[in-house]
Amino acid sequence: MLAWYYFLDPALVIIMCIVCFIAFRKLVSRKVLMIFVLILLWLGAFTGFIINEYYVLNDLVTVTALNEAGKGSGVSVALKEDKKDTGFYFVQGQWPYDETNGYYFWVPQGDAYHQEGMTQSISFNVKIAENRKLIFSGSPWCGKIRIEYGNVSKIVDTYSSSEFSNISVDIPSTPQNIRNAAVNQFVRFAIAYIILSSIVLIAVFLVIRKNSFGKLMKYKFLFNELIKRDFTLKYKRTILGMVWSIISPLLNLLIMWLVFNQILGNNVHHFVIYLFAGQLVFSYFSDATNLGMSSLLDNAGIFTKVNVPKYMFLFSRNISSLINFGITLLIFFVFVGFEGLPFTSKYLMLVYPVLCMIIFNVGVGLILSALFVFFRDMQYLWGIFTQLLMWTSAIFYTIDDFSESVRNIFLLNPIYLYIRYFRKIVIESTVPSVWFHLLAAAYALIAFGIGSWLYKKYNHEFLYYV
Secondary structure, eight states, rough: OOOOOGGHHHHHHHHHHHHHHHHHHSSSOOOHHHHHHHHHHHHHHHHHHHHHSSSSOEEEEEEEEEOOTOOOOOOEEEEEEEEEESSOOOOOOOOEEEEETTTTEETTTTOOOOTTOSSSSSEEEEESSSEEEEEEEEBBBBOEEEEETTTTTEEOOOOSSTEEEEEEOOOOOHHHHHHHHHHHHHHHHHHHHHHHHHHHHHHHHHHHTTTTTTTHHHHHHHHHHHHHHHHHHTTTTTSSSSGGGHHHHHHHHHHHHHHIIIITTTTTTTTHHHHHHHHHHHHHHHHHHHHHHHHHHHTHHHHTOOOOHHHHHHHHHHHHHHHHHHHHHHHHHHHHHHHOOOOOGGGGHHHHHHHHHHHHHHHHHHHHHHHHHHTTHHHHHHHHHHHHHTTTTTTSSSTSOOOOHHHHTTTTSSHHHHHHHHHHIIIIIOOOOOHHHHHHHHHHHHHHHHHHHOOOOOOTTTTTOO
């Protein structure tokens, strides 16, 4: 039976939804109110995943060799948490017996039998949880060790007579520690969730109250027709029509797999999904920005005769690209299922990079479409740049063998950042850090801010150059 403190997070989310409903029910329509509630529910899951991943309380566990004369060989120590196949804490190495000094050394893996940095004990942090185990494994060895954590201290005789056998030692957290950790984590969750949800809801509410999309709604019929036209024109006079939205990414994936599988396939875990995730994000970016770049010139015959918002043409093309992206994303999930990767609740986090990509693509499209009006060379320069961007986004290769400083340089590429987010959630089943999220949002907001500024500054000059 679950303890009461496990219900604190969902209870707060429900309370926030009720407060939102009461506060806004007379100020906005029912549809907008439902959007607010959905935002609050998603933000609850989003905040919970980040807090659970990066803001947890730990026990300091210390394992000490007790220096029994004549005993001791090699041993690897690993912590198993919550009886899951993931989330292990691995502390591997050896405890060789030093005959000269008469005691055991802890030797980190890879430095076996080197005197530098040796110690008699090893300490490491372990997440507070109900079910935790220390797993000792290695060649035949024996010897007593002391395990200490919190107020608990126990001595274990770690005897093994067979090669690569395991010895399991339970190290459960005390109920009081578990309760304190849960309450402490809830406080962090509550602060982060209330601040984040308040900012998002106030921002959305102000946008609605100021009627920022009033012009777009005024030309709703024209906007819908533009979306239909852009989507149908893409497959006009083709035999397969919209089926190309499915076939095209599969053919690209097949070609890249045939080319790179023999070179990198054996070195990358779940290479097909790794490759598909990179292609999925880059193709959406390339399609949205290339279509958006020519949105003003292609529709000059409309806005030179009728006073309509010029950004409407860019938005319609981005929605067309978003539809193609959505279709490809469904195919991607099918491949994930065939690959045997588990579908976890962390997939809800994928909403975040998708939202960032939408804003980022619109922002870059605003910049390109404005520059393309004045400089027709942009289409050729952008074609070269996207090729360069593709090769520096680690779509079909891994950067794990590079140094940390080089890996950090890759984060300067927004497309790689969004690709990496997908791979972390789907392949590694890990939540990116807070700074990772902030950087993803920063790229999107900067691009959108620059694009909006260009449109506002040169809005009336577009008419003289198209």
